[in-house]
Amino acid sequence: MIVLNLSCSNSHSFEGWFASLEEFQRQAEVHQITCPHCNNAIITKLPSGSHVRRAAPEKTPDLAGSETSQAKILTALEDLLRDSENVASRFPEEARKIHYAEAPPRRIHGTASIDEVHALLDEDIAVVPLPNLLRKDIH
Numbered sequence: 025m026i027v028l029n030l031s032c033s034n035s036h037s038f039e040g041w042f043a044s045l046e047e048f049q050r051q052a053e054v055h056q057i058t059c060p061h062c063n064n065a066i067i068t069k070l071p072s073g074s075h076v077r078r079a080a081p082e083k084t085p086d087l088a089g090s091e092t093s094q095a096k097i098l099t100a101l102e103d104l105l106r107d108s109e110n111v112a113s114r115f116p117e118e119a120r121k122i123h124y125a126e127a128p129p130r131r132i133h134g135t136a137s138i139d140e141v142h143a144l145l146d147e148d149i150a151v152v153p154l155p156n157l158l159r160k161d162i163h
């Protein structure tokens with residue numbers, strides 16, 4: 025039994041199991057193999073080893089990928105900040121008030137020391153430290 029990576033003429037890729045490579049070629053010639061996605065019977069064999077390449081650790085794309093997600097996170101944070109009230113150094117106080125329903129629920133951002141953040145977290149108040157990079161956006 026062999027497993028082949030196949031592709032239809034609509035570029036769907038899928039796996040096919042065959043008794044042998046000859047058996048695949050025979051079935052492909054008489055259009056017995058069809059694409060599971062679109063039933064297309066024009067099937068080509070992808071170069072073997074594409075599996076191995078995909079499984080191998082890829083250092084460079086990983087690094088590039090983390091840069092992309094970092095940029096995405098920053099964009100998401102900037103969006104959050106736009107909808108959020110700047111309470112500056114009153115942040116710990118305001119976060120507590122919102123948590124204990126003493127102030128209207130809303131998004132806020134501001135500054136807090138590490139100790140204050142830990143104290144808030146201890147009280148089950150969800151706070152998220154923002155990277156220094158965003159400081160320029162906090163007016």
Ligand SMILES: [Zn+2]
Binds near residue numbers: 060063
């Ligand atoms: Zn297809």
